[in-house]
Amino acid sequence: xxxxxxxxxxxxxxxxxxxxxxxxxxxxxxxxxxxxxxxxxxxxxxxxxxxxxxxxxxxxxxxxxxxxxxxxxxxxxxxxxxxxxxxxxxxxxxxxxxxxxxxxxxxxxxxxxxxxxxxxxxxxxxxxxxxxxxxxxxxxxxxxxxxxxxxxxxxxxxxxxxxxxxxxxxxxxxxxxxxxxxxxxxxxxxxxxxxxxxxxxxxxxxxxxxxxxxxxxxxxxxxxxxxxxxxxxxxxxxxxxxxxxxxxxx
Ligand code: G
Ligand code: G
Ligand code: MN
Ligand code: NA
Numbered sequence: 001x002x003x004x005x006x007x008x009x010x011x012x013x014x015x016x017x018x019x020x021x022x023x024x025x026x027x028x029x030x031x032x033x034x035x036x037x038x039x040x041x042x043x044x045x046x047x048x049x050x051x052x053x054x055x056x057x058x059x060x061x062x063x064x065x066x067x068x069x070x071x072x073x074x075x076x077x078x079x080x081x082x083x084x085x086x087x088x089x090x091x092x093x094x095x096x097x098x099x100x101x102x103x104x105x106x107x108x109x110x111x112x113x114x115x116x117x118x119x120x121x122x123x124x125x126x127x128x129x130x131x132x133x134x135x136x137x138x139x140x141x142x143x144x145x146x147x148x149x150x151x152x153x154x155x156x157x158x159x160x161x162x163x164x165x166x167x168x169x170x171x172x173x174x175x176x177x178x179x180x181x182x183x184x185x186x187x188x189x190x191x192x193x194x195x196x197x198x199x200x201x202x203x204x205x206x207x208x209x210x211x212x213x214x215x216x217x218x219x220x221x222x223x224x225x226x227x228x229x230x231x232x233x234x235x236x237x238x239x240x241x242x243x244x245x246x247x248x249x250x
Pocket of ligand 1: 036039050054091
């Protein structure tokens with residue numbers, strides 16, 4: 001495809017960048033992490049969404065190098081933040097498909113000098129259930145090295161509950177599709193309430209994503225949700241804006 005060709009010839013360190021979206025602890029009102037979100041600006045194609053280029057990069061084997069470039073950028077950014085602020089980084093399927101990939105991630109964290117406890121790696125259910133044994137192995141390695149694991153887009157894949165307790169997870173991220181109707185649809189509210197209860201029982205931390213209104217935030221807080229992310233708090237921002245933003249919080 002045109003996109004695959006452009007990606008193949010891209011100057012990745014030059015064309016790829018990250019924006020960062022705050023994850024807020026609503027009890028303290030403070031940013032506890034930023035989720036890094038990839039952006040690709042191709043000279044030929046202009047801005048291409050990761051929702052488009054990540055799947056293509058996965059199919060064509062380019063994702064390994066893309067992840068390495070992005071993770072390097074993200075770790076460098078995180079080093080400029082206070083110690084209380086973590087980095088949440090999205091992994092793709094290929095990044096958890098081999099022990100070598102896990103070793104690469106661990107090596108990158110070590111080389112960065114960042115405390116591993118400040119790194120949260122997000123993986124989707126779909127990526128993890130491709131090969132549960134392999135995922136257990138790779139996530140086990142990451143966790144043994146002090147890195148935290150979040151299950152992203154929780155609730156959108158299938159068979160979630162059959163393996164959620166078999167993976168070494170630290171965190172669930174409730175998918176934003178449940179949040180958009182939470183103030184109007186009792187079923188969405190019940191689902192979120194159930195997931196929050198599940199997370200509590202499994203001793204997992206929980207983040208709710210896609211919060212766009214104060215009303216949604218208030219309702220979620222009343223349901224016991226503490227960590228929140230969404231446009232209501234802040235849109236993803238460039239690196240230099242993260243520094244201004246943290247300054248304004250201090
Ligand atoms: O930021 P945005 O809504 O455009 O992201 C779209 C999708 O791309 C989301 O599902 C997100 O998880 C994914 N994504 C964003 N950044 C990265 C990245 O650095 N690596 C991977 N593998 N996926 C990413
Ligand atoms: O799949 P993942 O959860 O990693 O993707 C997060 C995506 O959701 C990012 O592309 C980000 O830009 C987007 N996003 C973040 N907050 C909101 C929000 O409040 N509303 C909507 N619609 N999208 C959001
Ligand atoms: Mn994510
Ligand atoms: Na998500």
